[in-house]
Amino acid sequence: MAVDPALFPLVQGSTDSEYFFYLALTYGLEYDPLTAVARAVGLIEETGQRHGVASPLQMTVATTDGESTWAFRYSSVGDSRTLFHNTEIATLKAQHPDHPVLHDLSEDTMVVVSEPFGDLAGAWREIPESTCLVVRGGRAEESAFRPISP
Numbered sequence: 001m002a003v004d005p006a007l008f009p010l011v012q013g014s015t016d017s018e019y020f021f022y023l024a025l026t027y028g029l030e031y032d033p034l035t036a037v038a039r040a041v042g043l044i045e046e047t048g049q050r051h052g053v054a055s056p057l058q059m060t061v062a063t064t065d066g067e068s069t070w071a072f073r074y075s076s077v078g079d080s081r082t083l084f085h086n087t088e089i090a091t092l093k094a095q096h097p098d099h100p101v102l103h104d105l106s107e108d109t110m111v112v113v114s115e116p117f118g119d120l121a122g123a124w125r126e127i128p129e130s131t132c133l134v135v136r137g138g139r140a141e142e143s144a145f146r147p148i149s150p
Contacts, residue, residue, distance in 0.1 A: 042147035068136040083127040108138025
């Protein structure tokens with residue numbers, strides 16, 4: 001079992017996403033999210049391939065510490081589902097003038113979604129395959145994401 005034995009009693013369900021979360025916690029999610037997720041993905045891929053699963057993982061996943069958000073788009077086969085972030089919150093506010101939630105957001109708000117809502121040109125930027133997006137202080141930075149062998 002790869003999950004830290006101290007964390008295992010906290011696992012309440014049997015979903016793959018919950019197990020992935022505790023695996024990432026085991027690898028240091030609270031201190032270094034990029035490395036922790038890369039190690040969790042590396043273990044899942046190695047285990048799957050060892051058992052004859054050619055493409056064991058497809059994910060779009062995000063985590064936050066309350067100040068920064070890390071969003072990942074990755075799949076073993078190199079063709080995961082989509083992930084987007086807004087370009088400017090003002091654009092979304094203009095597109096949805098009657099949506100009260102958007103009008104309560106500050107101008108440096110970054111929205112990360114699996115599918116863009118609305119069709120206003122330039123409102124959304126697709127996060128490329130095999131990428132980690134880090135959102136901090138209203139700024140978004142992308143970096144290549146690769147699994148790490150645990």
